[in-house]
Amino acid sequence: MYFDRRQLSDDELVHLFRHLLWPRMIEEKMLVLLRQNKISKWFSGIGQEAIAVGATRALEADEWILPLHRNLGVFTARDMPLHRLFAQWKGLPQGYSKGRERSFHFGSQEHHIFGMISHLGSQLSVADGIALAQKLSRSGKATLVFSGEGGTSEGEFHEALNVASVWDLPVIFLIENNGYAISTPVQEQYRCRNLADRAIGYGMQGFTIDGNNVLEVYHAVREARRYCVSENKPVLIECLTFRMRGHEEASGTRYVPPELMEAWKKKDPVEQFTHYLIRENILSLDDIQAIRQEFQQQIENELRLVQSYHQPAPDVQTELSDVYAPEPPMPVAIGGTASEKKFIEAIHEALELAMEEHSELILMGQDIAEYGGVFKVTEGLWEKFGKERVRNTPLCESAIVGVALGLSVMGHKAVVEMQYADFVSCAFHQIVNNLAKIYYRWGQNANVVIRMPTGAGLSGGPFHSQSNEAWFFHVPGLKIVYPATPEDAKGLLIAAIEDPNPVLYFEHKALYRRVSGPVPEGYYAIPIGEARVVAEGEACTVVAYGAAVHWALEYAAQHPEIDMEIVDLRSLLPLDMATIERSVKKTGKLLIYHEDTLTGGIGAEIAARVTEHCFSYLDAPVMRCGSLDTPVPFSSALEKQFLANSRFEAILRKLLAY
CATH class of the missing domain: 3.40.50.970 (Thiamin diphosphate (ThDP)-binding fold, Pyr/PP domains)
Known part of the structure; x- marks a missing residue:
């Protein structure tokens, strides 16, 4: 393998080598832990380290990267503490997701890494948003987002590239073409000669490189970054590589022809770069052995630290409270104008x-x-x-x-x-x-x-x-x-x-x-999650939202003899059950009224909760009034029949007569 160092010094090459070897040695340890049943799952990036490491080192430390689950080299090249990564992989709260996420499905603002999810392609448009913010602030920064070759078949891939091109965003789209999407080979995935050719259709630059050559990756991403920042335009880079292990370790690689596996073993990015550094007298065998021993000791030390961590008993309130970010103080209306x-x-x-x-x-x-x-x-x-x-x-x-x-x-x-x-x-x-x-x-x-x-x-x-x-x-x-x-x-x-x-x-x-x-007048907020009683009454409670609130109020105005209380939910999630329950305890009867179709609507959840918590206060079954369980028809006559207000009076009379 030919390595073009260009202007890189010996120290820079050694530094790059250390970053390349570090994730390989961590992975080798992870495979041992997997066999010992000390971790539950592992997605191996062995054989692909040059892409993650070369690309990450080509960027500035505060430029965002959106990696995938074979990109351990991104996390280690951003110097994330190994003990926290170990804790993440073991599902411990000392990791980056408090045990709520697996492997690399997490991010870190501190390290400018955005956490992936399993749905491929979904990160690409998020990268567009980060790059848009960078462009608006004129920060002179670029964003790098990874995709596998399988992910390029997703609609989100095409949407994201189109947006980046139309809006001239400084995004580097980097495709790791490793031959297989689980077991589906590339010839069953797409028909273009090179995935980089797809850039042409979106009016952006695109090129294909050797993804196992760490210097080629480094230089390519470095140049792409310079172009993105200076021209405010996106770039597509296809990195050719190979997945030496299964999609995840349980999958195996039996579907891979043995001769293909052997061919790619000869292109191992760590071994090839090691040979180059020895050949150029930049490192000796003793130097490399010393680095390996240093890394091995560091891995063992970090593991011992993680072994001292304990898994606290799960706490329901903690989990519920972390579903939503805390709200800041809300602006309130000033004066009565x-x-x-x-x-x-x-x-x-x-x-x-x-x-x-x-x-x-x-x-x-x-x-x-x-x-x-x-x-x-x-x-x-x-x-x-x-x-x-x-x-x-x-x-x-x-x-x-x-x-x-x-x-x-x-x-x-x-x-x-x-x-x-x-x-x-x-x-x-x-x-x-x-x-x-x-x-x-x-x-x-x-x-x-x-x-x-x-x-x-x-x-x-x-x-x-x-x-x-x-x-x-x-x-x-x-x-x-x-x-x-x-x-x-x-x-x-x-x-x-x-x-x-x-x-x-x-x-x-x-x-x-x-x-x-x-x-x-002015800038004011109405708290989310608070319903409002819009009409007081004793005979029954009608819970509604949206247009149904006006339908209920209009009906009440036409029938003053019916003393119904009307609750406008205003917010559906979170749901203000306290206001609903207070009204039901007062009236003893409940009708839930919404325009949405009846089956599986929000009314069903409210009915279930009221039955569960207010059963002893009810004088009649909880009733619902929703639209027909059909698609919304076009003709005005059919639409009028479809809508819930065509049935409201009959259901209300039934409730009152119970």
Whole structure:
């Protein structure tokens, strides 16, 4: 193997060698521990160390890297303490994720490493977000993100590359092409000659290198970094290498032809670089042996330290309290001044005030800049705050949510507009797997708000009318708000932006211009997780949210003889059960009213909890009123039949008569 040292000194080459040998020796020890049943699983990067080490050493120490589970060399090259890594791999609380994550599924702000998840491709768009923050701050930094060759088949790969190219982001996309995605060989994975050729379609530079040559990797990433920073453009690098062991150790390598394994053994990156340093008289055999002995002693010392750690008894309250990042103090309304505003005007005002309050806040979505969004919620914000902060996005919901997470890593706030709530299904993975779990996994906040224009009543048909809040209600780590009044629309949106946790903000399209009300002046927040009794009564409790609150109030106004209490949930997650239970204990009867389809809706959870905790106070079975269990139909007659309010009176009368 030919090594081109260029301007690297002997000391720099030795330093690089030490970084290359260190993860190899750690891995060899890990395989021993695995056979001794002292760790449960291991994903080996043996034979691929040159990529992780060369790429990491080519970057500056404060430039972010988003690695995968074969990139031990990234973590060790960033000088992460080995005893903490051992604790991580053994599931101990002294690791980086308090025992909540496996192997390399964790990150560290201190070391500028973002923790991977198992869903391949999901890190690529997060890298875009980090790079966007770097570009906006003019920091002169680049971001490096890893992908395997299998991950290039994921839609997120293509979305992320497209966004990086369109927005001219300083991202290095590095593909480790190691021949197999578990057991699927490359010829069954893609048809292009080189994966680097995919760069052409996205208008970016791309090239293929020998991933087993640590100097070639180092120089290539160094040059790519220089280009990214100077030109503010992305680069795609394909590193050819081979996975010498199974996908994970239990998998084995029986599917690999023996001659292929033998060919790649001759290209071992550690052995090849060792031979080079000896050949060039930079290190002797004695020098190398001394380094090995030093490393072996250090590994044993670090392991002994970990053996002194103990595993405390699990604590339920600790686990629950770490699902959400702590909330900062929220702004409150000052004075009693209020003005009449439409629902949509209240949302617009909240966004405008938040943009003034937080210079680091970025708005993103399809057509939200000059066009003002399809519902004109963001109209005029582009002119006031500029296109760097009010950003039109390509049509790629998943990548943009990933970008929002990347911005959050860099201290930004982000509000993403889904053009319609229906389209959030395209970003489902990023929301439920990346955003929702990241604080619990390794303490990284996700200061992201996703605005969700939702609901039926406008003849939008099956794909522009869905109420899909229940999709996310089951996901720990998310917050869900659903205002019904202009005052709440403004206050809850500001609260969502202030909150360091991911918040889904549902805004009913039918309320935009049909509902008006007094909205306090200034920058104020309404606490997330607090319901409100909007009408006092004794005969029964009606719990509702969104448009159903107005349906209930309209019905109550038309039937003053029915003394019903109406509770507006305002927030769905966390759910204010205390307010619901107080009302039920007062009235003895409960009807849960929502526009969402009946089966599996949020009403079912409320009914279960009330039955469990308030059974002795109930004078009738808990009843629910939801929309038909069908897709939302287009025709106005069918849609009217579909909606829950067409059945409300019959169910209410049944409850009262029980």
